[in-house]
Amino acid sequence: MTPHERGQHWLFAIAFILLVLTGMPIKFADSDWAAGLVSVMGGLTTTRKLHRICGVLLIAMFLYHVGYMLTRLMRQRRQARAAGSRESIWSMLWRSPVVVTPFDVRQFGQHLRYLLFRRRERPAFGEMNFRQKFEYWAVFWASGDGPQRAGAVVCVVGVGVRFGPALNFAFIIHSDEAYLAFIYIAVVHMFSVVFSAGGGAAVARQPDGPGRRRRNWRGHRGVLDAVAAEFGVKADDLGPERKRGVAVNILRRGYSAVLLGGVAGSASSRSGS
Amino acid sequence: MGRALLALAPWGSARAADTENCLSCHRFRGLSRLDPATGELRLFFCSEEYQAERQGPHAELRCTACHEREEVSVVPHHVKTRVDCARACHISRNSGVETRFSHEHIQETLQASVHAPTVLSGLPFETPLLRVGQSACLYCHDEPMFRPLGIKTRPPRGGEHARCDICHTDELPVEVPYFMRHVTSRLQPARPVRQLAQVCAVCHSDPTLIPSTGGHDAVASYLHSFHGKASLLGSTDTATCTDCHASETGNVHAMLRHDNPASSTSSGKLPDTCRTTACHPGAPPGMTVAAVHLNLDLHAGKPEFYVAAMFIALTAAVMVVFFILILLELFHAFVQRRNPNTRSTCVWLGRCSLGRTDAPACSA
Numbered sequence: 001m002t003p004h005e006r007g008q009h010w011l012f013a014i015a016f017i018l019l020v021l022t023g024m025p026i027k028f029a030d031s032d033w034a035a036g037l038v039s040v041m042g043g044l045t046t047t048r049k050l051h052r053i054c055g056v057l058l059i060a061m062f063l064y065h066v067g068y069m070l071t072r073l074m075r076q077r078r079q080a081r082a083a084g085s086r087e088s089i090w091s092m093l094w095r096s097p098v099v100v101t102p103f104d105v106r107q108f109g110q111h112l113r114y115l116l117f118r119r120r121e122r123p124a125f126g127e128m129n130f131r132q133k134f135e136y137w138a139v140f141w142a143s144g145d146g147p148q149r150a151g152a153v154v155c156v157v158g159v160g161v162r163f164g165p166a167l168n169f170a171f172i173i174h175s176d177e178a179y180l181a182f183i184y185i186a187v188v189h190m191f192s193v194v195f196s197a198g199g200g201a202a203v204a205r206q207p208d209g210p211g212r213r214r215r216n217w218r219g220h221r222g223v224l225d226a227v228a229a230e231f232g233v234k235a236d237d238l239g240p241e242r243k244r245g246v247a248v249n250i251l252r253r254g255y256s257a258v259l260l261g262g263v264a265g266s267a268s269s270r271s272g273s
Numbered sequence: 274m275g276r277a278l279l280a281l282a283p284w285g286s287a288r289a290a291d292t293e294n295c296l297s298c299h300r301f302r303g304l305s306r307l308d309p310a311t312g313e314l315r316l317f318f319c320s321e322e323y324q325a326e327r328q329g330p331h332a333e334l335r336c337t338a339c340h341e342r343e344e345v346s347v348v349p350h351h352v353k354t355r356v357d358c359a360r361a362c363h364i365s366r367n368s369g370v371e372t373r374f375s376h377e378h379i380q381e382t383l384q385a386s387v388h389a390p391t392v393l394s395g396l397p398f399e400t401p402l403l404r405v406g407q408s409a410c411l412y413c414h415d416e417p418m419f420r421p422l423g424i425k426t427r428p429p430r431g432g433e434h435a436r437c438d439i440c441h442t443d444e445l446p447v448e449v450p451y452f453m454r455h456v457t458s459r460l461q462p463a464r465p466v467r468q469l470a471q472v473c474a475v476c477h478s479d480p481t482l483i484p485s486t487g488g489h490d491a492v493a494s495y496l497h498s499f500h501g502k503a504s505l506l507g508s509t510d511t512a513t514c515t516d517c518h519a520s521e522t523g524n525v526h527a528m529l530r531h532d533n534p535a536s537s538t539s540s541g542k543l544p545d546t547c548r549t550t551a552c553h554p555g556a557p558p559g560m561t562v563a564a565v566h567l568n569l570d571l572h573a574g575k576p577e578f579y580v581a582a583m584f585i586a587l588t589a590a591v592m593v594v595f596f597i598l599i600l601l602e603l604f605h606a607f608v609q610r611r612n613p614n615t616r617s618t619c620v621w622l623g624r625c626s627l628g629r630t631d632a633p634a635c636s637a
Contacts, residue, residue, distance in 0.1 A: 029502035044506045115601035120619070131598075167563035168577050176584035180591065188595040191602075 008065055012139070015057045020182050022051035027175050062143040069098075097127040100137070104130040124222035135189055142181045291324050295336045295345075306349060315404070327451055329418045338362040340406070352406035382526045388413075399481045413472055419458040466504040466513045470495060473514045489573065494566040517546055517565070 001009070022041065025034035026048075041047045073096070077089055093099065108130045110123040128136070228234055298304060300321040305314050324332050337345065339362070341354045359380035363371040383389055390409050403411060464472065474492040476482050483490060495501040495514065503511035518538055519525045529536035537546045544558035553560065569578050 025506065026502055029505040030496060035506050038506045044503060044508050047506075112598075115598065115605060131595075167560070168567055169580055171563075171567075172577055172581045172584065176581065176588065180584070180588045183588070183592060184595070187592070188599065191599050 004068075008061065008068070012058070012061050012143075015054045015061060016181075016185065018054040019051060019058065019178070022047045022054065023178055024182065026051070027179060058143050062140070098133060098136050100130075100133050104133060122221065124225055125220050126222040127220065129220070131188075131192060135184075135192075138181065138184065142177060291336070293336055295319070296321055296324060323416075323418075327454075329416065330455065331417060333364045334362055335365070339408075344406075355403075355406055356408040358408050358410045379526050382524060386526060386528050387530045388526070388528060396476065396482055396485065398479070402475065412475065419454040420461065421454075422457045422461065462513070466509060466511060469513045469515065470501070470504065489566070489568040489570055491566055494564075494568060498565045498567065500565060512552060516552070517543075 021037070025031075025037045028034050038044055038047050041050065073089065073092060076092055080087055080092070094101070107123040107125060110119060111130070113119040114122050296319060299317055299319040302318050303316070304318055305316045307313075308315050320328075323329060327333065331339075339356045339358075339360070340352070344350060344352050344354060359375065359377045361373055361375040361377070364374050365371055380390070384391075393409050393412055403409065462469070470492050477486050477491040478493060479486075492514075496505060500512040504513070515523075515525045518528050518536075529539075531538040533539060534541055536542065540561075543561045547553050547561055548556050548558075564577075567577060568575065569581055571578060
């Protein structure tokens, strides 16, 4: 990822965290913690306003990202044209790292076989593996869903369109989809980033980045193979492994503690009830 | 003048309503009796302060205004007759003049409503909510108590009525403090939003009564709506059950079934009920199609149910798949810890996965 793309990611992340903090108490309004959290945030009116502001920010980020991706594609096309290539824009789009291809389905099967000890090596994932592509398009869908919900609400509160039934569906879809996004990000995405091999596409373009080689090696072997081939060497010869950074270790242990604490808390509340 | 008025005021002075001296026993907390028929311990405490400080409208009544004299004049009391709130009573004023009062007209209004006493008495409660002698009004009402206004107050300097003296040079009627509390109490809702939902839930969330009260848990669906969630999160100005279901006059005793064209929740009147100036002025009529009582039961067969079920299935499917992947990843990491320099598959198999016997240790 470029610094620009990282900036987009963190703006997305901030908006998402604030949306979770302001939205989950409303979804789980009958929970003990919900009223306390709303009270901490300044009451229901403030919470709802904050939620909508963050929703608008998320939609704005979505539109910005779509524009950014299109601009990037057009720039690549111009560069290809300047280099004499006649590759069509559809072909370039197909080669984009975010596009899901049958190859990803194949790699998913290979990865499953590897995890079941039926294959010796991990598949050589490229810049984005199947899980990262799933996350990318899930977030794309979730943030793109915002205008639809906002539109339904606007219709109801005063524009005058007779669009009432849409609110029932918007209410269910918005709420359940947000919950799916939340638990996915909190569990799977955080696991991918903190624990798993090839955790983030952010590191894939930095094969020699500090403290990340081991994860890149395992998670984005395809990229390293391509880089090694470019320099005429073997990927295995790129140097010794480095130890994991201190920050990554702290993050791993902190996430483990939060995850175990959450599981224990959930179990105790269930046994209590 | 003001001090003379204070001397006459009933504040803190024992009233003559307990002329039958019932409080000589019932003022003691814990006064109780073991019911030989049911084996239940029944409490009969009445607050002495309720009468002495006139904390509610019934403090001006004698006990026998509601309870049958013949049944309570013997000890232990043999109460058999249900209290009839529609019976005329006599309110004892400070002036000594007794005023006739009755809830009879409320009874008449109720009789024409969906909550007619005949309907309530026929409800098949699994465990009866009322004991022998208790009024059917107690399904919804508690013993009425005056409530101070919900704002912080402090006693004014010079006594409670010193400010009155600033303008009112003539003597104020002696009942002013009582009526002040009576009126300020009526200026606010009888119950907070959540408490009101709890009252309605007694019948409308009872599984044995749901078939006869609309077919689904109306209070649960309310609590899942925008209004219900707001009430759970502390909002005091969100719509309660009575805001929509009471008639245009706000008389909660005149509620009608939603299929009655005169009901405030009938399809013809619901848009106007939502679009009052206090709630959603100017909203399009179509907003009423957004269900406040969205019934997501399978048997209701609504399309919203299938959308909700699809999302639950989607969430479960996604999380199950990725949980399995996470567990397998963790297991691989665990296996690899035993021999970091060898691939986890080889560690697991206990031999080289390529079948080599002379290969050097391979890199993980």
